[in-house]
Amino acid sequence: MSPTPEIVFAGTNGGSLTEIGDYEAVGGFLALAKARAMTPDDVIDELNASNLRGRGGAFFPTGRKWSFVPKPDKIDKPHYLVINADESEPGTFKDREIMLRVPFRFLEGSLIAAHAIESKHIFIYIRGEYEAEFEVLVAALEQMRERNLLGDVTIVVHRGAGAYICGEETALLESLEGRRGQPRTKPPFPAIAGLYASPTAVNNVESITSATTVMEIGGAEYAKLGVENSTGTRVFSLSGNVVSGGNYELPHGYPLRDLIDKQGGGIADGRALKAVIPGGSSTVILTADEANEVTLDFDSLVGAGTAIGSAAVIALDDRCCMVQLAVRVSQFYEHESCGKCTPCRVGTKWLTNILQKIEDGRGTQADMDLLVSVAERINGKCLCPLGDSDAIAVMSYFDKFRDEFQAHIDEGGCPFHGESTLDHLLAPVATHVHNEAVAHA
Known part of the structure; x- marks a missing residue:
């Protein structure tokens, strides 16, 4: 390049x-x-x-x-x-x-x-x-x-x-x-x-x-500029558990881990990367291993089962509770639903309630099945992508980190015991822009 x-x-x-x-x-x-x-x-x-x-x-x-x-x-x-x-x-x-x-x-x-x-x-x-x-x-x-x-x-x-x-x-x-x-x-x-x-x-x-x-x-x-099917540069909004969050203008095709480690200074407090939301809250989450393999362009991210979306990259460290993350994301979509179509208006509320029940330690094995059923009744059945986004995002956390959801059921509460870093995760970032003339082989 x-x-x-x-x-x-x-x-x-x-x-x-x-x-x-x-x-x-x-x-x-x-x-x-x-x-x-x-x-x-x-x-x-x-x-x-x-x-x-x-x-x-x-x-x-x-x-x-x-x-x-x-x-x-x-x-x-x-x-x-x-x-x-x-x-x-x-x-x-x-x-x-x-x-x-x-x-x-x-x-x-x-x-x-x-x-x-x-x-x-x-x-x-x-x-x-x-x-x-x-x-x-x-x-x-x-x-x-x-x-x-x-x-x-x-x-x-x-x-x-x-x-x-x-x-x-x-x-x-x-x-x-x-x-x-x-x-x-x-x-x-x-x-x-x-x-x-x-x-x-x-x-x-x-x-x-x-x-x-x-x-x-x-x-x-x-x-x-960039790569085939993803030409030019992109302004990537990097936030989450990183040392230096901000906007970074980089060519399409730039490695995701290099954005986090080289541009963003790596994961804060010396913690380990757990997962990455690659394109805003509506995109499918990537595990740390998946994040190591992808580049920031359309084809690479689609090949990994997700999307480049709005180019908002949110890095999550090993203290992040995936159930709590799911609650926060679902609460957002429930609140922002316009209410025009039933699958979104009713479904997002159901997703939030089930997730909150699991996070609070009141969940049962039947709630795990119900969560999947509700998501299936939302996805692809809404007037616009808002409801779909909630279902897709939540189910990506469930599918890739199911053991955490199961631990909430088995232990009768959140296994992170209040140590999750999520309270500050979606807070506004003190934004600054980095323009990079990057040569990447």
Whole structure:
């Protein structure tokens, strides 16, 4: 693998580019000028050549998503670009760093995407708790307006109300239209009938920001970074029982254990690695042995039975109680369920109650079987992935660490006796970004 240049945080030198002059000094807005001199189809061709894939979790090819939006002469309705900045997946804190430190690169990518889908209307749906990020974006946007960089495009920064479900694209659209954030049935898909029943592209913050670099260096050059099917760099949010948690921009294909040991300083307090959640709370957990074998890219993680997800890597040391972890995760999904479909609304509560019973030492052997049965009745039967995520995550803990669940039954309580490190595991990390030009053989 060749040395990888900075992509997302290029030119920051460990700081921030929040003044427009500083951003222009490192080549800011040259990509936008290049894109606007091209046809929309040519811009999409560059994205397809780059094989840039969505950074929000689904990992769908960005250029292909844009190509699904019909041409204006096919549907006589406005086209909309909606950017999902509602970063709510536990363990994920990359988008907030992007908006705080390189807001102009993000906004430049937004205008490039709008040109590609022939849209004059951009909505940035930002998590309500991100007050500082909101203020930075608004200030950057005002600087761009003063330079007349927006052209005839309108950009609205819309603050959400703190609902995890609004990270799902159709629930986000419902919320943006002023209704309760709940998923829509599909089809129709947003590309045909999205915001205000009009053609809409919905993209993640990091995806849009990466599109700026694709246009700057060209799709073919971008495709040389990372590995096949996972091109470019990724901002990995590392947290959990590590010495140095934070955001690390690294090439796809970087070894998972090197992220933890070389970038993150290893497991804190000299403890042993027990397991890793590789892509946010909704992904299948990996044992320490499995973590030794995988690299951080789509194919490697799928081959290990999990997913790269939102690139949120949570390291767990040998004091972590897997039943307690399951309780915490299930409580989160139960709380964030929108309640629209029964398998999720009822099933997540059942999962939480059974897990809590086992953790409290009141569980029976029958509860072990019931846990599996409830998970099977959730997974694949929900309107959106929220309920599935709870069932998939919990069952991965159960399948790979079943002996711990059994020990809770046999011993009538948690065998860790209150020594689990979980109380601080999902606490907010004092985030900092490390940009790495990595050469990895």
